[in-house]
Amino acid sequence: xxxxxxxxxxxxxxxxxxxxxxxxxxxxxxxxxxxxxxxxxxxxxxxxxxxxxxxxxxxxxxxxxxxxxxxxxxxxxxxxxxxxxxxxxxxxxxxxxxxxxxxxxxxxxxxxxxxxxxxxxxxxxxxxxxxxxxxxxxxxxxxxxxxxxxxxxxxxxxxxxxxxxxxxxxxxxxxxxxxxxxxxxxxxxxxxxxxxxxxxxxxxxxxxxxxxxxxxxxxxxxxxxxxxxxxxxxxxxxxxxxxxxxxxxxxxxxxxxxxx
Numbered sequence: 001x002x003x004x005x006x007x008x009x010x011x012x013x014x015x016x017x018x019x020x021x022x023x024x025x026x027x028x029x030x031x032x033x034x035x036x037x038x039x040x041x042x043x044x045x046x047x048x049x050x051x052x053x054x055x056x057x058x059x060x061x062x063x064x065x066x067x068x069x070x071x072x073x074x075x076x077x078x079x080x081x082x083x084x085x086x087x088x089x090x091x092x093x094x095x096x097x098x099x100x101x102x103x104x105x106x107x108x109x110x111x112x113x114x115x116x117x118x119x120x121x122x123x124x125x126x127x128x129x130x131x132x133x134x135x136x137x138x139x140x141x142x143x144x145x146x147x148x149x150x151x152x153x154x155x156x157x158x159x160x161x162x163x164x165x166x167x168x169x170x171x172x173x174x175x176x177x178x179x180x181x182x183x184x185x186x187x188x189x190x191x192x193x194x195x196x197x198x199x200x201x202x203x204x205x206x207x208x209x210x211x212x213x214x215x216x217x218x219x220x221x222x223x224x225x226x227x228x229x230x231x232x233x234x235x236x237x238x239x240x241x242x243x244x245x246x247x248x249x250x251x252x253x254x255x256x257x258x259x260x
Contacts, residue, residue: 044226052226069211076135077196084140088147113138131203138199143188150184186250193242
């Protein structure tokens with residue numbers, strides 16, 4: 001029996017309605033643009049956006065921008081999110097170090113990454129490094145905070161049992177803490193990937209000659225509203241696809257966890 005067959009009738013109806021809602025919005029948007037309800041200079045019609053997509057895709061321009069942005073996101077995301085999980089585990093299991101660094105982390109965390117981007121450009125140059133650093137910075141905090149919270153919410157009875165069995169710290173981490181924390185880690189990973197895409201788009205708008213953010217900014221300068229929407233929708237589709245992939249991996253890795 002597949003997952004769709006296992007769903008309740010109510011859940012199936014809501015799932016179908018959620019898709020129909022999007023289709024209705026697009027239909028209303030198209031009809032409104034054709035009848036002059038919207039200013040198509042400011043809000044291009046879905047048909048114009050699709051034509052712009054065909055032109056960009058046919059020329060190979062869109063694929064180039066997607067690959068450039070995707071590469072930047074993956075390097076920054078994997079670096080920042082991976083470091084966030086590692087540091088979260090270390091600080092949540094080493095209480096003295098956590099207490100020592102808590103004030104420093106509390107000062108740095110509220111600083112917007114975009115406020116630091118000019119400094120990153122000054123330190124790392126206007127090339128790839130500064131963009132990757134800002135993406136990594138934005139990806140770090142969701143995984144770090146969720147990992148710390150996951151470790152704190154670990155089953156105390158299981159931890160006491162591991163201590164009673166004289167399990168080593170490494171053994172206890174892999175057999176008790178990591179399984180308990182995985183759902184929190186995946187929640188952080190899903191949040192981090194959206195932050196990463198937001199970071200790369202803004203970074204490319206400010207200092208880049210390629211990428212989806214550059215495409216959006218260039219289209220704005222050229223008053224090509226339809227091309228701007230192509231960039232925005234592309235980010236939405238890629239972000240949704242990556243989130244679905246993470247949810248799928250989570251459902252396989254955290255098979256014991258019902259909230260997937």
